[in-house]
Every structure is written in structure tokens, then in C-alpha cells.
Amino acid sequence: MKKNNELINDTSKPTQSINQGKIQRREILKAAVAGAALFAGGAPAIHAQQKTIRFLNAEPSRDSVKALRVAAAEYERISKVKVVIDTVVPDEAYNKLQASIAAGTPYDIGTLAFAGHVFILADAGKLVPLNTLVNKHKWGPRILFPIKGQNYWYPYDYNFCWMYYRKDLYQQKGLKVPTTWEQMAENAKALTADGKFGVAQPLGNNAAAQWMSLGYMWADGVRMLDDNFALVLDNPTNKPKVMAYFEFMKKMSPSMPQGMTQALFGTVLGQYSGGQVAHAPYAGRLMEVIEDKAPDLVSKTGFFMYPDSAGKGQAVNHGYDGWVVLNTPMKEESLKFMEWFTENQYINFLHSAPLHFQPARLDVYDDARWRAHPLVEKHADLVEFMKGLLTRKDVIIRSVDTEGPRIDSRPGKMFETFAITEGLQNVIYNGMPASEAVDVMSKKYRTVL
Amino acid sequence: MQGFRTPSDKVLKWAFIASVSVVLLLILLPVLHAIQLSFYHSESFVSNKNWVGIGNYVRILNEIIFWKALSVGLIFGCLTIILQVCLGIAFALFLDRNFPGIPIIRGLVILPYLLPTVVVALAFQWILDGTLGLFTLWSEQLGMGRPSWFENPYLAMAVVIVASVWTWTPFVTVSFLAALQTIPKSLYESAKVDGAGMWARFWHVTIPMLLPMLMVIILLRSIWMFNKFDIIWLLTKGGPSSATEHLPILAYRRAFLQYDVGGGAAVATLSFLLLSLLILVYFYYYPLEEKGGSH
Numbered sequence: 001m002k003k004n005n006e007l008i009n010d011t012s013k014p015t016q017s018i019n020q021g022k023i024q025r026r027e028i029l030k031a032a033v034a035g036a037a038l039f040a041g042g043a044p045a046i047h048a049q050q051k052t053i054r055f056l057n058a059e060p061s062r063d064s065v066k067a068l069r070v071a072a073a074e075y076e077r078i079s080k081v082k083v084v085i086d087t088v089v090p091d092e093a094y095n096k097l098q099a100s101i102a103a104g105t106p107y108d109i110g111t112l113a114f115a116g117h118v119f120i121l122a123d124a125g126k127l128v129p130l131n132t133l134v135n136k137h138k139w140g141p142r143i144l145f146p147i148k149g150q151n152y153w154y155p156y157d158y159n160f161c162w163m164y165y166r167k168d169l170y171q172q173k174g175l176k177v178p179t180t181w182e183q184m185a186e187n188a189k190a191l192t193a194d195g196k197f198g199v200a201q202p203l204g205n206n207a208a209a210q211w212m213s214l215g216y217m218w219a220d221g222v223r224m225l226d227d228n229f230a231l232v233l234d235n236p237t238n239k240p241k242v243m244a245y246f247e248f249m250k251k252m253s254p255s256m257p258q259g260m261t262q263a264l265f266g267t268v269l270g271q272y273s274g275g276q277v278a279h280a281p282y283a284g285r286l287m288e289v290i291e292d293k294a295p296d297l298v299s300k301t302g303f304f305m306y307p308d309s310a311g312k313g314q315a316v317n318h319g320y321d322g323w324v325v326l327n328t329p330m331k332e333e334s335l336k337f338m339e340w341f342t343e344n345q346y347i348n349f350l351h352s353a354p355l356h357f358q359p360a361r362l363d364v365y366d367d368a369r370w371r372a373h374p375l376v377e378k379h380a381d382l383v384e385f386m387k388g389l390l391t392r393k394d395v396i397i398r399s400v401d402t403e404g405p406r407i408d409s410r411p412g413k414m415f416e417t418f419a420i421t422e423g424l425q426n427v428i429y430n431g432m433p434a435s436e437a438v439d440v441m442s443k444k445y446r447t448v449l
Numbered sequence: 450m451q452g453f454r455t456p457s458d459k460v461l462k463w464a465f466i467a468s469v470s471v472v473l474l475l476i477l478l479p480v481l482h483a484i485q486l487s488f489y490h491s492e493s494f495v496s497n498k499n500w501v502g503i504g505n506y507v508r509i510l511n512e513i514i515f516w517k518a519l520s521v522g523l524i525f526g527c528l529t530i531i532l533q534v535c536l537g538i539a540f541a542l543f544l545d546r547n548f549p550g551i552p553i554i555r556g557l558v559i560l561p562y563l564l565p566t567v568v569v570a571l572a573f574q575w576i577l578d579g580t581l582g583l584f585t586l587w588s589e590q591l592g593m594g595r596p597s598w599f600e601n602p603y604l605a606m607a608v609v610i611v612a613s614v615w616t617w618t619p620f621v622t623v624s625f626l627a628a629l630q631t632i633p634k635s636l637y638e639s640a641k642v643d644g645a646g647m648w649a650r651f652w653h654v655t656i657p658m659l660l661p662m663l664m665v666i667i668l669l670r671s672i673w674m675f676n677k678f679d680i681i682w683l684l685t686k687g688g689p690s691s692a693t694e695h696l697p698i699l700a701y702r703r704a705f706l707q708y709d710v711g712g713g714a715a716v717a718t719l720s721f722l723l724l725s726l727l728i729l730v731y732f733y734y735y736p737l738e739e740k741g742g743s744h
Contacts, residue, residue, distance in 0.1 A: 095705055098493055098494045098495055099494070101494075101495045102494045102495055116708065120492050120493045120495075120496060120708065121493070121495065123492075123496065124493065124495050124496040124497065126495055203600075204599075204686070204688060204689070205686055205687065205688040205689070206686065257579060257580050258578075258579025258580055258585065258595050258597065259578055259579025259580060259582075259597075259598070259599060259600075260579075260600070261597075261599050261600045261688060261689050262574065262578075262579070262599045276580070409492050409708050412708060413707050413708050413709070416702065416706040416707045416708075417707065418688075422688075422689070422690045422691070425600065425688070425689045425690050426690055428600075429597060429600040429601060429689065430602070430690065444514075447512060447514075448707060448709075
């Protein structure tokens with residue numbers, strides 16, 4: 001090239017200058033061929049570097065985001081595929097996913113917390129089956145939600161809701177862990193005094209109330225839908241049970257702090273960790289919070305499942321969270337990433353909320369890596385209780401949005417009508433007879449079925 | 450367009466066309482898309498759409514919840530507008546006087562309007578918190594117990610109305626204050642000479658002179674309050690028992706939460722049509738140009 005430059009720059013030699021153009025073209029051609037060869041050789045690497053997977057995360061806690069970012073960086077290092085993590089609050093995940101699809105720039109992987117959302121996206125052909133990944137492991141009950149034999153999501157968290165209670169206050173008052181609604185109401189009443197309240201039960205038109213306050217009803221064996229997705233909440237079997245549940249919640253309401261219709265997840269955590277309430281419904285997050293904010297409460301805290309009315313059944317309210325892979329041009333890369341992530345980083349991610357993310361994969365409970373987390377080790381009794389929720393045959397696992405014989409959008413619609421929380425409000429705050437409240441609620445549910 | 454002859458006119462013409470195009474793109478297209486969606490059944494924005502004609506409208510109009518939401522919207526809209534206008538005029542009359550510190554007070558009056566709605570909602574939630582809220586504690590100290598601000602349907606409605614009035618009255622105040630300052634003092638002096646007292650001057654001079662502004666304010670506030678979503682959603686999410694759920698919240702709930710995009714679009718379209726009808730009736734009885742021109 002130096003020679004060529006010299007020729008080009010030497011304007012004192014006309015003959016050469018006439019040939020200058022030819023030489024230049026030849027050189028340019030050579031350079032182009034060389035460049036193309038170089039590009040062809042290096043193309044896979046360059047192309048791989050440019051590949052980007054967009055991951056919509058709906059676990060906004062600092063540790064969970066950090067765990068995903070660490071995983072993304074590690075994956076980029078070994079595969080040269082970039083994984084961009086965007087984080088939203090859980091309530092926004094589905095709408096953001098929908099918007100990204102509608103805008104023509106879909107996320108490649110997303111987090112979903114409603115079976116109905118998985119169903120709608122799978123039905124619209126927007127998801128990729130994850131059978132190969134899912135079939136590698138054994139899973140707990142009521143977590144995979146297959147659609148026509150295909151598993152479209154990879155769960156990471158059961159998100160059950162159970163009750164926590166103050167063991168020290170129980171001891172002071174000589175109370176026993178309740179096994180019936182009556183005992184629960186009496187215990188809550190006994191612990192309500194001097195600005196302290198017996199129990200926090202959210203009662204608003206929100207997900208918090210439907211996650212935290214319906215467990216008693218499930219424990220009594222109430223079913224909302226039959227095997228044909230017909231509403232059976234007000235049939236002769238279920239209506240008396242729902243009425244009794246409404247009356248029980250009304251009886252317990254004087255033992256709750258004011259403002260329960262406004263209470264959200266954080267409200268309950270704050271009320272329990274602040275010592276304002278003696279009972280609080282939650283998953284493992286509550287233990288993590290009091291470990292962090294109120295360590296003196298850790299040894300004073302016990303837990304039990306929601307009791308039924310007669311002391312025969314017990315239940316937890318279902319939650320669940322999982323990932324889906326979207327049907328995008330990057331689906332193959334996304335599947336590769338998910339395969340790597342679920343084998344190599346799944347436990348690291350679970351450790352970002354060690355007690356709250358209750359593993360859906362059964363092998364994790366026996367995995368020394370998972371067991372080695374200090375909080376998992378320290379709270380071995382809680383972990384055994386959590387594992388027992390999956391293995392015991394006498395535990396009822398229910399939630400509004402998973403009612404019915406299989407996953408479908410209809411229970412999701414029922415969830416979003418908040419008819420049952422309105423029923424509670426009608427009985428507790430508006431003095432409506434329980435029977436009428438069940439009728440009003442059932443009518444509202446039928447409008448969306 | 451015949452008037453656009455000079456080069457600067459041509460610039461003006463293209464600026465006009467550009468701005469109209471932007472308006473069409475950002476407003477008309479989404480509106481038309483929403484109307485189009487209302488004729489389809491779809492569970493999400495990415496699902497297949499099935500043509501149902503006016504099926505969504507028939508279904509929505511047969512639901513009690515639609516009529517309840519409409520009545521909630523009318524109650525919320527009317528009460529907030531009446532209170533904003535009455536308080537706005539009263540504050541404007543007060544601020545129209547000259548006394549030491551008036552510029553500072555005039556500046557402070559606009560403050561609630563400058564606050565983001567989310568801040569206002571959080572402030573009200575804390576003030577009315579069932580356990581620690583200032584108003585809750587005062588109420589208890591006065592022997593009235595702890596009011597169930599957000600559990601009682603009437604109190605919940607009162608809360609969203611008060612929060613809205615508190616936030617948007619400053620806009621009305623400033624508008625009326627500007628209008629008040631354009632009223633010639635000679636009119637008041639003449640009325641005074643004719644023996645008109647304070648009330649007579651208010652009813653026969655101030656109010657007629659404020660009428661054009663009053664009409665504009667009522668029109669604007671009606672549109673804004675009827676469509677007001679944020680403050681209600683942030684404070685009550687339409688509860689308790691749908692007591693504060695008006696049409697915008699119902700539309701949002703249907704489209705984004707209850708997997709009924711067509712139903713939500715139908716509610717939004719009906720709301721749009723009702724508001725348009727209301728405005729047409731309003732203009733029929735109070736044509737702005739005539740009223741404005743008469744003064």
C-alpha cells in the first residue's frame with residue numbers, strides 16, 4: 001500500500017499518473033476482496049456479538065435484578081450473546097410484554113405471574129413450548145399449567161401464602177395455634193388491645209387481598225368453577241360455605257387495623273415487622289423482611305396454614321411466577337440461554353430471595369447449593385414446612401385465577417373483577433347480608449364467564 | 450390557503466400543515482383505532498380479533514356496571530366542577546385585592562396545581578391512613594372515631610372529590626383572577642354611584658363580566674374531570690365496591706385487566722360520544738363567540 005500511495009502522490013510523473021486510476025481500482029478491488037474474506041472468516045463471531053436477547057424481568061428487588069445481570073454478563077462472556085435485562089413491577093409485566101409484541105419489538109423472554117396471561121399469549125401463538133427444558137426435572141403440584149400437552153412456561157416460585165403469628169404473644173395469652181375459624185377469630189380478638197391488632201387481612205379490590213385473605217375459604221373446600229368452567233360458587237354446596245366465610249371475616253374485622261381496603265403487600269409486611277399486628281399472611285418474604293428490619297421478631301415468629309371452619313382442612317393460597325420464551329427471531333438463542341440459565345444460574349436467582357422464592361422444581365430442595373444459603377440453613381423448619389406444602393396430601397392449594405379444570409383466561413377474568421373482595425366489603429362495611437353478598441358476587445362473576 | 454402569499458406565509462402554511470398532521474397522527478389515529486377495536490372481540494392486544502359488530506356495545510349497555518360507572522362519573526364530575534368554580538371565584542375575588550404580601554400569596558395559591566398527581570394521592574393516603582393519618586387521629590380526638598375513609602363508599606367518593614378540588618382549584622382561581630383584572634374599575638364605580646351594594650355589584654357586574662371565562666372554565670373542567678383517571682385510580686382504584694369506578698376506570702379495567710379489549714374500547718368510545726354530545730349541547734346553549742363578543 002505504501003508503494004501505491006507513493007504513486008498516487010507523485011504528480012510529477014504523467015504516465016504513471018494516467019495509470020493511477022487503474023492501479024487504484026485494482027487496489028480497491030483487492031482491498032475489497034481481502035475485506036470480504038476477512039469479514040466472511042470473522043462473520044460468525046461478529047454476528048454472534050451483535051445478537052441480543054431482551055429479557056423482561058418482573059422481580060424488581062435489588063438482589064434479583066443483580067442476580068439476573070450477573071447471569072447475563074456471564075452468558076455474554078461465554079457465548080458472546082448479549083442479554084439485556086429490563087425490569088418492571090409484576091403488575092406491569094403482562095402489559096409491557098403485550099405492548100412490545102404489538103409494537104413489533106417483542107421481548108424474547110418474559111416473566112409472568114398469571115396463568116391466564118400464559119394461556120392468552122400461547123393461544124395467540126406468541127410463546128414457544130419449553131417441554132425439553134421442563135421435562136428435565138420433577139415439579140411440585142399445580143405449577144406447570146400445560147396447554148394441550150405443551151408447557152409454555154418455566155416456573156421458579158410457588159409464592160404460596162400462609163399465616164405468620166407471634167409465638168411470644170401466644171405464650172403470654174396462653175393461646176394455641178388455631179385449627180378452626182372460631183379459634184382464629186378468638187385468638188385475633190385476644191391479641192387486639194392498646195393500639196395493637198390481632199390480624200392484618202387486606203380487603204381491597206386488589207391482588208394483595210385475593211392472595212392473602214381467601215385461604216380460609218379454600219381450606220373449607222370451596223370451589224368456584226366446575227370442570228366445565230361453570231360457576232358453582234353459589235350452588236347449594238358452596239354458597240353456605242362462602243356465607244360462613246364472609247361472616248367469619250366480619251367477626252374478625254374488629255381485630256384488624258383500619259384501612260384494610262387500602263392495604264397492599266408492603267402494608268402487611270410493615271404492620272407485622274413494626275409489631276402492630278400479631279398475625280400476618282405472607283410467603284417467605286415476611287421472614288426475610290423481619291430478618292432485615294426486625295431481627296428480634298425472628299425467634300418469636302411461627303407459621304401455620306389457613307384453617308377451615310371445622311378443624312378438618314387447611315390451605316394455602318397459590319401464587320406462582322415463571323418465565324416464558326416468546327416466538328421471536330431470537331427464540332433459538334433464547335432457548336439456549338434458558339437452558340444454560342436454568343442449569344447454571346437458577347439457584348443463584350432463587351438465592352436472591354432465599355425464603356420467598358419457593359422452588360417449584362423438586363430437585364432444588366435436595367440441592368446442597370440451595371441448602372447452603374445462610375437463611376435457608378437457619379430457617380430449616382420453615383423450609384421443611386414449605387416443602388411439606390408440596391408433598392403432603394392434606395394441603396389444599398387454590399387461587400381464584402387457577403380455578404377450573406385447566407388453565408384458561410376465564411378464571412383470570414374472574415380474578416380481575418374482584419367480586420369476592422367486593423363481597424367481603426359488602427358484608428363487613430356495608431352491612432349486606434352474606435347471602436345477598438354471595439348472589440351479587442356470583443352475578444358479577446357470571447358477566448365475565 | 451389563498452391567504453398564504455408571502456414567503457413567511459408559506460412557512461406559516463407548512464407549519465400549520467405539519468402541526469395538523471401531528472395532531473391527526475397522535476390523536477385521530479389512536480381514536481379511530483380504539484373505535485375499530487370496539488367492533489371486535491379480543492382477549493388481548495396480541496390475540497386474534499373476531500368481528501362482533503355492535504355486539505360489544507349491546508353487551509356493555511346491558512350491564513348495570515356501565516350505568517353505575519356513568520352515574521359515578523357524573524356525580525364526580527358535577528361536584529368537582531361546582532366546587533372548583535365556587536371556590537375558584539371566591540379565592541380569585543380575595544386575591545384581586547391589594548394588601549401586603551399579595552404577590553407571594555398569589556404565587557403560593559398555584560402550588561397544588563404544580564404538584565404531580567401521584568404526590569397528591571400519596572399525601573392524601575397518608576393524611577387519611579387508617580392508623581397513623583393526621584385526619585384520622587384528629588377525628589378520633591374529637592370523639593368521632595376513626596372514619597373508614599376508603600371503606601365507606603360515600604367517604605371514598607368524598608375523598609376523591611376533595612383531592613381533585615384541592616389540586617385543580619388553583620387553575621380555576623388563576624383563570625378567574627386574570628379575568629377579574631380585566632374588568633374596568635369604572636363599572637364598579639358607576640354601580641356604586643347608582644347605589645349598588647357589595648352583593649349587587651358582584652351579581653350584576655362581576656358575574657356577567659366573568660361569564661365568558663366561566664363558560665370556558667366549565668367546558669374545560671367538564672372534559673378534564675369526566676376523563677380524570679389518575680387521581681381516582683391512585684387513591685381508590687375505583688373501590689370500594691365500584692363506588693368510585695367511573696367510565697375511564699371501567700374502560701381501563703376491561704381492556705387491560707379483564708381480557709376484554711373490545712369491551713374496554715366500547716366503554717371508551719361510549720364515553721367519548723357522551724362527552725362529545727355534552728359539549729355539542731353546551732355549545733348550542735352557550736356559543737362561546739357570541740357570549741365573548743357581547744362583552
